[in-house]
Amino acid sequence: MTLSDVSTITGLDWKTVKDIDKYYIKKRLVGLESLTPRRLGVDEVAYEKGHKYLTVVRDLDLNSVIWIGMNRKKETLDSFFSILGKEKQRLITVVVLDMWDPYIASIKEYCPTVDIVFDKFHIIKKVNEAVDTIRKQEFTKAAEEERIQMKRKRFIILKRGKNLSDEQQEKLRDIMENNEQLYKAYLLKEQISDIFDENSYSAAMQRIERWKDNVNESEISPFKTVLKTFKRYGYGISNYFIHHLTNAGSEGFNTKINIIRRKAYGFWDLDYFMLKIFQACGVMNID
Numbered sequence: 001m002t003l004s005d006v007s008t009i010t011g012l013d014w015k016t017v018k019d020i021d022k023y024y025i026k027k028r029l030v031g032l033e034s035l036t037p038r039r040l041g042v043d044e045v046a047y048e049k050g051h052k053y054l055t056v057v058r059d060l061d062l063n064s065v066i067w068i069g070m071n072r073k074k075e076t077l078d079s080f081f082s083i084l085g086k087e088k089q090r091l092i093t094v095v096v097l098d099m100w101d102p103y104i105a106s107i108k109e110y111c112p113t114v115d116i117v118f119d120k121f122h123i124i125k126k127v128n129e130a131v132d133t134i135r136k137q138e139f140t141k142a143a144e145e146e147r148i149q150m151k152r153k154r155f156i157i158l159k160r161g162k163n164l165s166d167e168q169q170e171k172l173r174d175i176m177e178n179n180e181q182l183y184k185a186y187l188l189k190e191q192i193s194d195i196f197d198e199n200s201y202s203a204a205m206q207r208i209e210r211w212k213d214n215v216n217e218s219e220i221s222p223f224k225t226v227l228k229t230f231k232r233y234g235y236g237i238s239n240y241f242i243h244h245l246t247n248a249g250s251e252g253f254n255t256k257i258n259i260i261r262r263k264a265y266g267f268w269d270l271d272y273f274m275l276k277i278f279q280a281c282g283v284m285n286i287d
Contacts (some may be wrong), residue, residue, distance in 0.1 A: 018272060020110050025275040030283040031082050035059065035066055041247045042097040042107075044072040045254050045262065047273060054274065055080075056102075058244065058253065058281075060096065065253060065281040068274045077106035097243045098122040099233050118236035119247040120196045126229050127189050130222035134185040142179075150175055157182070161190050184218045205242040218236070253281045 003021075007014040039060040044053040055076045057067040067083070069076040081089055094115045097103050099122060107116060120259050135157055139150050153175055156168050164172065176183040191211055198204040212230065215223045230237060240246075278284070 003200055022272055022275055025279050028276055028284045030285060032067060036088055038091055038093050040095045042095060043247050045257050062283060064283045068277060074102040074106045077103050078207035094243050096247050114234045115239045115247060117243050117245050118233055119241045120240055121246060123237060124193060126226055127192050130226050131185045131189045133222040134182050138179045138182045145177055149232055160193055201241045256280050
C-alpha cells in the first residue's frame with residue numbers, strides 16, 4: 001500500500017508511517033557482514049530523470065539485491081568491495097554486468113582473478129541497434145509504397161525469427177524481398193542470436209569467428225561498430241559461453257524498482273527508496 005493509504009486507514013500522519021516503515025525495514029535488513037557472495041550481478045537503475053542512477057549489486061545464488069550505491073561510477077562499486085572486505089573479495093568467482101567501463105575497472109582492481117561475463121542481452125542489443133540503423137536508412141531511401149509496407153514493422157524486424165507468428169513471418173518476408181541490405185543485416189542478427197543459444201564453448205567460439213567473417217563480407221557499415229565491441233570486450237563475451245549467466249534477474253528487479261518508483265510518484269527521500277528496493281528484492285530477516 002502507499003503511505004497515504006496506510007495513513008488514511010491508521011489515522012497517523014504519513015511522515016510517521018514512513019518513519020515506522022523505514023525503522024522496520026532497517027531492522028530486518030541483512031547486511032554484507034552476514035553474507036558471503038560468490039557470483040555477482042551488477043547493474044544500474046535510474047531513480048530520476050537526468051541520468052541519475054543507483055548501482056545495484058545482486059547475489060546470483062541468493063537471487064537477491066545485497067547492496068545499493070549512489071551513481072554508477074568506479075568509486076561507487078569501489079565502495080561495495082571495500083565494505084565487503086579483502087577476504088570475501090577473494091571468494092568471488094564471476095561477475096555479470098553490461099559493458100560499462102567504470103564497473104569493469106573496479107572489478108579488475110579488487111577482484112583481478114574473477115571471470116567477467118558480459119550480459120548477452122546487452123551484446124545482442126548492440127547488434128539490434130545496428131539492424132535498426134539499417135532499417136531507418138532503407139526507410140529513408142524507399143519509395144512511398146515500400147515505406148507504407150515498412151512502417152511500424154520495427155518490432156517484427158528486431159524480434160527473433162523463431163518467435164514470430166506465421167502472419168508476422170509473412171510480413172517480414174514482404175519487407176525483406178525489396179531490401180537487400182536490411183535482409184543481410186537481419187540474417188546477421190539472427191545468426192548471432194542463435195550463437196548465444198550454443199552450449200558448447202569451442203563451437204560458440206568457432207561460430208563467432210565465422211560470424212565476424214560474414215560481417216566483414218557484408219560490408220554493412222553499422223556492423224563495423226559491433227565488431228569493434230566484440231574485439232574490445234571479447235574476454236567477457238567468451239566467458240558467457242563458460243558460465244552461461246545473464247543479468248536477466250537484475251532486469252526483473254529493475255521492473256520491480258520502477259513499479260515502486262511510480263507508485264510513490266518519485267521518491268524525494270532517496271534513503272527510503274533504497275530501503276524499499278531492499279524490502280522488495282533484498283535479503284531480509286523473517287522474524
